[in-house]
Amino acid sequence: MKCKILHESKGRLRVHLFCGKMSLDNADVLEYYLRAVNGVTDVSVYDRTCDAVIVFTDRKAVLKALADFAFEKAQKMCLVPDHTSRKLNREFEDKLVMTVIARFISKTFIPAPIRAFIAVIRSWKYIKHGLKALLSGKLSVAVLDATAVTVSLLRGDFKTAASVMFMLNIGEILEDWTHKKSVADLAGAMSLNVENVWVKTGDTETLISINNVREGDLIVVRTGNMIPLDGKVAGGEATVNQASITGESLPVRKSEGSYVYAGTVVEEGECVVCVDKALGGGRYDRIVKMIEQSEKLKSSSEDKASRLADRLVPYTLGGTILTYLLTRNVTKMLAVLMVDFSCALKLSMPIAVLSAMRECNNYKISVKGGKFLEAVSEADTIVFDKTGTLTYAAPTVEKVIPFGNRDADEMLRLAACLEEHYPHSMANAVVAAAKEKGLSHEEYHSSVEYVVAHGISSTVENEKVIIGSAHFVFEDEGCVVPEGDEELFNSLSGEYSHLYLAVSGVLAAVICISDPLRAEAADAIKALHDCGISKIVMMTGDNEQTAKAVAAKVGVDEFHAGVLPEDKANFIKREHEKGRKVIMIGDGVNDSPALSEADAGIAINTGAAIAKEIADITVSSEDLYMLVTLRKISSELMKRIHHNYRFIVSFNLMLILLGVGGIIQPTTSALFHNASTLAISLKSMTNLLDEEEK
Structure with missing residues (x-):
């Protein structure tokens, strides 16, 4: 495609494509096409101007790729994921811009009486939410917002009421955008990791690539395996673990005519599934739902911050009343009302966790909730299954x-x-x-x-x-x-x-x-010891002689040979009785009871699907150092949560004091409050590990 270099510096190009109008989909195609070029390290595509900024190490490769580029050709390469953040970002960018423009037009061109009428109409939204909270017996942030708006209206200060509602609206847009982007980024990083399936034709079963499966094909799924595609059971009977999709704790029996979902796991039995949706159908939306469910699995630190946010609302309301009684100054009273601790505490903590989960995904580590990252950060005992974990996954x-x-x-x-x-x-x-x-x-x-x-x-x-x-x-x-x-x-x-x-x-x-040991096994065990793990145990069904030799080579603190699944789970129970926090690492169906019993169960992703389903965390089996990385991310996440907690409380307390002192106005308090909430949320979205820590 014809393009022009607008600017060039060392390792960086800004180019303009002569393609007329560029749609959001076209921008994604160009971005992922360029990202796939060897020597390209980063790409930003601007659809409105048809420009692209490319960071590279090989200039010739970039220029050749641009010269060969065509939208139709690149689209057929299927490089773009099913969902990207571009449309989401544009939606919120437009919403933010339109809100600001509407505010400017209102203040500049609309007469004061009409602005006052509009303010009264718009205030109903906040008053309604506040009344609803009060009627349900809750003193929430909605009550604070409603009080601030109502007091301004009763005083006839429609200008302040409009300003307060404008700042609240901006805050809501930014909070919603930040949270949805965190969820979308994480969802986009997750996948089924299923490459091949058994397809049944007559009495014959053939192993083929999942990409070649079409609607109406019959696929066979057996005990311990994941159902890779949506469909209806055409034969057989099985119990299916649907926890990742529906949240059901018990497996569900599926027989002929029952519907099954991609990402669920056959715990027992065998079924033939008639494929209803080809690869990708509906899976992204269910991953998003799963992530939203995982946010309920809060760490105790998150939960503490969330409960504190709710407990502080009555104090904020009480402080507001006290300020008015002492000063008889409504402006100072409103300055207190416009600052609450809840928004920042309730937004930044989940975002920090979602960001940590996304960062883990960058290392091919899938985590189901913040409580498991906290468990990893606090663990002092790790139990390894031998085969496929300390040894290579391909004996x-x-x-x-x-x-x-x-x-x-x-x-x-x-x-x-x-x-x-x-x-x-x-x-x-x-x-x-x-x-x-x-x-x-x-x-x-x-x-x-x-x-x-x-x-x-x-x-x-x-x-x-x-x-x-x-x-x-x-x-x-x-x-x-x-x-x-x-x-x-x-x-x-x-x-x-x-x-x-x-x-x-x-x-x-x-x-x-x-069953050769992993080359990095001994060093990884040492690194885990250095990260604060005081007890590392190996458990295996192998004979005593083999287990002893492996234990000596890798440097575990103790080992147990000839164990059964219940032995592993019972060992973890005994460790819990001693007051220890335990991580279990395994890859087989036989590890499932122990994975469930541990504070954090970690499955190796090349192992049985049921182990991955039951486990709280799934780690790539390519490198045991990923466990060290997981420990570091978990520890840094807990530090970030505690830092956020201290900053939010101290900064907002300062704003309240400045408002009470008459140093800043209510709208200024709201501005600083929203800005600090956004800033700490954006900071919480950054990676926890520096480049040299990886």
């Missing part, structure tokens, strides 16, 4: 040891058949090993039954086949080692994690899985 099969004269490849094929639907890193390793060897196992597909935290049971060719832990195979199911293979079984190496495969009650193979 590998090192070898398959067959028993009873069976063929190793056939046993791997059979194991992959059972494991391919199970949401766990060990299962993924088995499936990947079979695929690498070219072992097709479609013909082995059969009904599978999950036994949480133990393994899988199924029937293949009229024989009962199970795969899982030693406890499940030998103790729960009573399987035996084939006669003559006892020595081979006893010689199994302790350096590997083991999956045991049994057919018709007899051990058929042991799959040895290499």
Whole structure:
């Protein structure tokens, strides 16, 4: 596209595009197109002037991208998210500008009697809200606003009444804008993180990209997996956790004809869903609703500030009356009324939390509420599940040891058949090993039954086949080692994690899985200790020998081997009885009870969907240092909340004293009050970590 360089400095260009009129959608297309260019670090697009400001490290790449740019071509690249903040910002910008213009026209051109009549009409909104609060037995900010407006009107001071209402209106617009932008920014950063789904055609299931799913397709969702798209159950039966969408604490049973929603999780069972809405349909709005629900999960610091704001209203009202009784000066009385602590306290605290949640999302950390960030900041104990957390999320099969004269490849094929639907890193390793060897196992597909935290049971060719832990195979199911293979079984190496495969009650193979430690595990554990975590515990279902070796390498304070899900949850209960704050980190279905029991449950995002649904926080599994980052953000958030609290109380108290002293007028008090509220809210929207702290 033809464009002109308006201004250039080192690493920065301002260009004008000759495209006639630029719509808001076009501006988004241009912005995200330029952001995708290698060497571009920041972009601002101004639709009204058709200009773009580009910050870059590679000038040639930017100029080439501009020369190649065309709106239709860029739009087809699908770079723009479903929702951006541009339209929201424009809506509030226009609302703010029109409010100021209307005020200017009113004061300049409309006669005083008409302005007085308009002020009386507009005052009803504030008086109505104040009366409603009083009738419900509440002394809220609405009462203060109504009192200020009513007193001015009764005195015949219509000019002051109009000024007060103008400042209140400006404050409401700014507060609404700031809050909605925080929610929108966070919602835009969240996604399902589902890439592939099982699509059913006849009796065949095929794993395809979610982007290729169309309305009317049948997708299969099993225990522990997330429902990726909206639709109606066409077959099967399952209990579904809908907490993230509806807030229901208990799972809901879904059968044929029931409607299911994207983002909910199958806790138990299996269902076939007829897709009703393709990717993206309605999901953003539900994420916004979820975020708004999450704001109810306040930290105790937020809750303290909110309760203080409500408690201060009667004192403000009392101070107003006392000021009038002592001074008989209505102007000084109004100056007190125009300043309240509630707005700033109730706005800046949630915004600080939403901003921290958005910042966490920048690091691929999803947080469900402020109380969990507070729990992370106060925690002194961390419990790690081993597999997929301290070790890589992609373990590998090192070898398959067959028993009873069976063929190793056939046993791997059979194991992959059972494991391919199970949401766990060990299962993924088995499936990947079979695929690498070219072992097709479609013909082995059969009904599978999950036994949480133990393994899988199924029937293949009229024989009962199970795969899982030693406890499940030998103790729960009573399987035996084939006669003559006892020595081979006893010689199994302790350096590997083991999956045991049994057919018709007899051990058929042991799959040895290499579960290497993360390169950064030991350093991350040390960093967590340095951040104030005094006790780090590793819990695993592995044998004692393997667990001991891992614990020594990573530097945890204690470890527990051969544990079951209830053991992890019970350990956390015991820690709570000792007065400790506990974080649990896991990635599997078997970690769900412990994740629920902890003060903050953290799930690894490559793990089971049900673990992520139950967890309070989901962290990228790419780097354990993200846990250190989470701890730092949480600690800084608590510092910011406490700082906001002190500043708001002291600054507004100063305004009240200046008003009582006659130094500033009521409208000036309102101006400074609104300005300080906006300033601290904008400050609360900034990142908590500096560049060097990342």
